Structures are given as structure tokens and as C-alpha cells.
Amino acid sequence: MEIAYTVHARPDTGVYNAKLGMWLFLASEVMLFGGLFSAYVFLRVGAPPDTWPQGWLNVPLGTLNTLLLAASAVTTFLAWAACKARRLDQFKLHTGLTLLLGCIFLGIKGYEYHDKWTHYELRLKDGRIAEGHLVGPKSTAEAVVLKGRWVEDRRQLLDGRRSRGTWQELTIPRADIDRMQNYAPRHNTFLAIYYTMTGLHGLHVLGGVVVFAYLWGPGSRLWHVDPEHFTNRVEVAGLFWHFVDLVWIFLFPVLYLS
């Protein structure tokens, strides 16, 4: 059975079915991410004064990821334009670049997650507080080694920008530790919403990469049978990818810069 309106526009809507379906899906995605953004606003404005972390995220890496995703949006656009111009070689080139940029984006995000996951806050039995990155190879069953600093008060932990450049290697006996917790989602509200929003976004990037990998590889066989249908698939996948870029365009300033 042939699926209707995969190539030509439906007379009543003026667009082919997959495109309308993708826009409907994107509308539901706006509400999904909108709910998370509104949750962020609620948590942020509802946080008591001097309890919301500042400068905990790596701005240069966030900026680089913004530029990478913007570049991938442009290569996606060019891949579609290449299909329109009936140039499969250029489609392959630009889709390959999109895949590469998407994978680098995910790699950088993974590095950022790892950086946070290995960042610890230690509260000692005598009331002192230390923070820093766990030096895994040097840590033993008796002592924990951190590349970090001592802080007088937990509030000092909240401003990440002031702490840089003052870190040293700290060896802390495990017997002296009252509580040790890494910067995982359970650590505080900011990290919980950070991991939720960027994690969901990362899953979308991963989904987009899988779709483009299919179109670049086995899916491109359709080009030789029905190039117009293939071009429409590329356009619909591109709409999704642009939406993913749009979400990051707002995630970056909200989480990294505000």
C-alpha cells in the first residue's frame, strides 16, 4: 500500500503529511521544554537569597557548543539545499559534517558531565568544608585526594567564579569525613534542573544524529528511487535539528550565563 502525500502537498493543508506531522510534533516539544523552562523560572525566583549557584558551568565550553550546534544547523540547511539542487555528493558532505558536529557537541557535553560528576563537596567531622575534583588514582581506602580548596562557609561554594586559580591538592583521611557528595543531580536544585534540561536536550541531539546517520547511510538509497521523497525526509529531519538548536540557544544563556 502506498502512503499518500509523502511527496506532493495535500490540497487542504498545502503541505505534505510528514511536514505537518513534524510541526505538530515540534509544537508538543515546545510545551515539553516550555514546562521545564517554567520549572526553572519557578525554582530560580523561588530560591532564597544567596542559595543559587553562580558560575558553576564552563562558559567557554558552553559557547563552543553553541557555535558547534549553530554550524550544524547551517550544514543541515545546506544538505537540504543540496538535495533540492540534485547534488547527492554535497548532501553527503554536509550531512557528514552535521553528524561530526553533533557528535563533538555530545562529546563536550559528556566531558562537562564527567567534570561535574567527579567534583565533590566534603564536610568533615570538625565542621570544615572542602571542595574539588577527586584525584582517583591517588585516593586510597584510608584517604581521599582532592584537587580543590578549603572553604569557611557553604555559601562560598555557590560562586564558582571566585574559586578558580586557588586550588591545591588536599589529602583528607576518610575517618575525618562526615559527608561526601559529588555534583550529581541530587546535590542541589540547580544541578537537578541542569541535568534534567541538558540531559533531555542531549537525548534529542542523539536522536537527531541517529536519524541523520540513517539518511546519510542506508536511507540514501531512496535518493536513487525517488529523490523528491528523499528531499522531503531531509527537510523534516532538518526541522527537528533546527528545533534542537533553538532549544540550546535558550538553554545556554539560561543555565550558563544568568
Place this chain on the structure above:
Amino acid sequence: MNDTSSSVNSYRAAVCQGRSVLLIIAAVTLCMVGVAHAPLPDAGLRTALVLVAAGVNAILVAGRLMHVLQERHVIFVLLAFTVLFFVALMGLCLWAHGDTPKP
């Protein structure tokens, strides 16, 4: 002009357009980061400027790369409903935030 040269020209135009969009987005993003670190007197003003810059980038992506401006009526209707629901969602949050119980 035949079909082949027309499609080649339209592809070249798309390359130029894509390059311009990327350069503008890069410039606006760097300005955004600069504003976020600038010693402005008001944190609210800083946040507003950063979000305006993000809005400019979003308009470029949606308008130029997603061709929203050239879409059909049905897509505009869909987007209008989405914007309506989104604004209502955000408005509800802000309204509920101000509606705190009296002591």
C-alpha cells in the same frame, strides 16, 4: 536559464545565506557572553540583554534556516496555537508565583 543552472544558482545562494547566518549567530553569541560578564549595574538588565541576544539567534534560525516566514497558512495557525499555549503556561507560572498565601 535552464533548470540545472537555476538549481546551481539557488544552491550557491543557500551557501551564501548559510555562511551569513552562521557569522551573525557567532557574533551575537560572543556579544551575549560579553554582556553576561560586563559590569552592568543591574542584574535584571543583564539577563534581559542576554535573552534579547538569544532571541535574535532564535529568529535567525527559525526565519532563515527553518523557513518559517515562507510557510503555509496551516503551519502559521499551528505556531500561533503553540505560542498561545506557551505564553499561557509562562503567564500561569508568573501569576501563580505572585499568588502567595498571606500570613
